Amino acid sequence: MASGITKIQVLSLYKSLIKESKKFANYNFRSYALRRVRDAFRESKSITDPKLLKKEFEYGKENLEIIKRQVIVGDMYQTEKLVIENVR
Amino acid sequence: MFRVIKNVSPLLCKNLLQRSALQENAILMFVQGKHLHTDSESEKFSLKHEEVGRPLYFDAQATTPVDPRVLDAMLPYLVSYHGNPHSRTHAYGWESEAGVEKSREQVANLIGADPKEIVFTSGATESNNISVKGVAHFYAPRKKHIVTTQIEHKCVLDSCRALEGEGFKITYLPVGTNGIISLQELENALTPETSLVSIMTVNNEIGVQQPISEIGAICKKNKIFFHTDAAQAIGKIPIDVNSMNIDLMSISGHKVYGPKGVGALYIRRRPRVRVEPIQSGGGQERGMRSGTVPTPLVVGLGAACELAEREMAYDHAWMEKLANRFLDKIYSKLTHVIRNGDPKQTYPGCVNLSFAYVEGESLLMALKDVALSSGSACTSASLEPSYVLRAIGADEDLAHSSIRFGLGRFTTIEEVDYTAEKTIRHVERLREMSPLWEMVQEGVDIKTIQWSQH
Numbered sequence: 001m002a003s004g005i006t007k008i009q010v011l012s013l014y015k016s017l018i019k020e021s022k023k024f025a026n027y028n029f030r031s032y033a034l035r036r037v038r039d040a041f042r043e044s045k046s047i048t049d050p051k052l053l054k055k056e057f058e059y060g061k062e063n064l065e066i067i068k069r070q071v072i073v074g075d076m077y078q079t080e081k082l083v084i085e086n087v088r
Numbered sequence: 089m090f091r092v093i094k095n096v097s098p099l100l101c102k103n104l105l106q107r108s109a110l111q112e113n114a115i116l117m118f119v120q121g122k123h124l125h126t127d128s129e130s131e132k133f134s135l136k137h138e139e140v141g142r143p144l145y146f147d148a149q150a151t152t153p154v155d156p157r158v159l160d161a162m163l164p165y166l167v168s169y170h171g172n173p174h175s176r177t178h179a180y181g182w183e184s185e186a187g188v189e190k191s192r193e194q195v196a197n198l199i200g201a202d203p204k205e206i207v208f209t210s211g212a213t214e215s216n217n218i219s220v221k222g223v224a225h226f227y228a229p230r231k232k233h234i235v236t237t238q239i240e241h242k243c244v245l246d247s248c249r250a251l252e253g254e255g256f257k258i259t260y261l262p263v264g265t266n267g268i269i270s271l272q273e274l275e276n277a278l279t280p281e282t283s284l285v286s287i288m289t290v291n292n293e294i295g296v297q298q299p300i301s302e303i304g305a306i307c308k309k310n311k312i313f314f315h316t317d318a319a320q321a322i323g324k325i326p327i328d329v330n331s332m333n334i335d336l337m338s339i340s341g342h343k344v345y346g347p348k349g350v351g352a353l354y355i356r357r358r359p360r361v362r363v364e365p366i367q368s369g370g371g372q373e374r375g376m377r378s379g380t381v382p383t384p385l386v387v388g389l390g391a392a393c394e395l396a397e398r399e400m401a402y403d404h405a406w407m408e409k410l411a412n413r414f415l416d417k418i419y420s421k422l423t424h425v426i427r428n429g430d431p432k433q434t435y436p437g438c439v440n441l442s443f444a445y446v447e448g449e450s451l452l453m454a455l456k457d458v459a460l461s462s463g464s465a466c467t468s469a470s471l472e473p474s475y476v477l478r479a480i481g482a483d484e485d486l487a488h489s490s491i492r493f494g495l496g497r498f499t500t501i502e503e504v505d506y507t508a509e510k511t512i513r514h515v516e517r518l519r520e521m522s523p524l525w526e527m528v529q530e531g532v533d534i535k536t537i538q539w540s541q542h
Contacts, residue, residue, distance in 0.1 A: 028500065029498065032500075066157055073156075073163075074156070080142045083139040084141075084503055
């Protein structure tokens with residue numbers, strides 16, 4: 001843990017990203033954000049290089065802020081739900 | 089209409105035979121009989137739309153939604169930084185200029201160019217116009233010949249038509265049935281008079297990918313400028329202007345999850361490509377495109393390009409997964425489905441299918457909870473079959489029955505399944521009603537039928 005980023009910090013970032021992504025009002029953006037976050041963390045699982053880990057961690061944090069802001073914007077301009085959301 | 093005829097005719101015969109004596113009853117029975125008959129078949133022919141809500145978006149070649157990350161980059165320039173990027177005397181101008189220059193770098197990075205070689209325009213249409221008309225006019229005194237293909241976007245074809253009116257010679261290369269040009273034919277078309285070859289990277293209707301590197305090499309060998317309209321390719325497939333020998337390239341913002349109304353043109357500096365500007369004015373963008381650069385839009389384009397570079401492999405894998413899933417579903421349930429364009433040399437996010445014996449417009453109407461198009465958005469108002477499909481030699485009836493399924497970054501597996509299932513259901517329903525389909529099922533070869541002569 002030379003990079004100073006602990007496993008707990010990574011896990012906590014992951015949880016926040018998922019939690020915020022679920023708030024997207026738009027079905028497509030929501031599905032994409034969840035899928036992208038999950039895949040990104042799966043891809044980066046094996047990163048051991050502390051420099052790269054820090055870079056990815058910072059990128060994740062930046063994106064968390066973006067998601068938070070864009071959820072608010074999306075909330076303000078909601079549309080009717082898609083047909084697929086009304087099925088079942 | 090077919091439904092009525094189909095349901096009525098057997099009943100009518102029966103009624104006439106058995107009930108000739110009781111004519112007044114016959115009518116009653118006829119009405120009731122018809123009613124009973126449709127009830128049993130109602131499932132099959134039903135056009136009921138029990139689902140409510142906005143249609144699913146399957147038209148990614150027409151335009152793509154703005155990625156929230158792109159919008160996030162743009163918003164500061166819409167809300168806070170309103171300066172004119174060309175104002176050199178104050179901080180408002182400087183901060184906008186910094187945004188524009190960063191974006192220029194992001195666009196250049198995506199295609200392996202130098203930032204100085206990027207010119208911002210209003211979109212791919214303008215970039216194409218500057219390229220085709222600009223190069224043609226500048227080199228007009230010595231060279232008056234241009235080579236392009238029959239399946240280019242309207243704006244390239246129309247620019248060429250305009251040049252033809254001015255006395256230029258244009259060669260429109262044909263394409264094979266797979267939508268790919270023949271390199272031999274290209275080489276044969278080149279003359280010492282030729283100033284420009286303009287061939288699109290990925291076709292907007294059938295998704296085929298031309299052999300750009302090979303075309304670039306041929307053009308370089310013959311010292312002819314090579315322009316490619318990469319609006320549908322940028323950010324989706326890897327492009328490097330140097331290794332592919334591209335001299336001019338058109339880029340569009342709204343096809344890479346960026347904003348509409350912005351695009352870029354790559355113009356090579358070494359060896360220098362000169363163009364005659366179309367727009368006169370303040371001489372912005374190195375004099376090639378006058379007019380104030382729209383900072384928020386340009387920043388959005390830059391953010392979209394950077395994102396596309398980062399996400400290209402991931403998005404491409406997703407497109408392949410979705411396209412294969414969609415095609416497997418369709419092919420497993422339906423026969424007589426033709427994929428237009430080469431199945432291998434293609435961008436997987438564009439699936440253009442012809443459903444034989446089904447009229448495309450009726451299918452589009454039936455699939456009203458999916459936003460689809462029969463071809464390019466520019467020509468979707470006309471009922472004429474697409475010139476691209478005619479160029480690849482599709483029969484008139486198949487050209488009329490084509491539908492383009494456009495997949496994008498935000499398309500989900502559930503949406504693909506829903507669309508495939510709906511498509512299968514409606515194609516089956518429409519075929520069930522079609523007398524042609526009935527004949528095909530009986531083994532009649534439709535092509536041998538002598539229709540009444542006009």
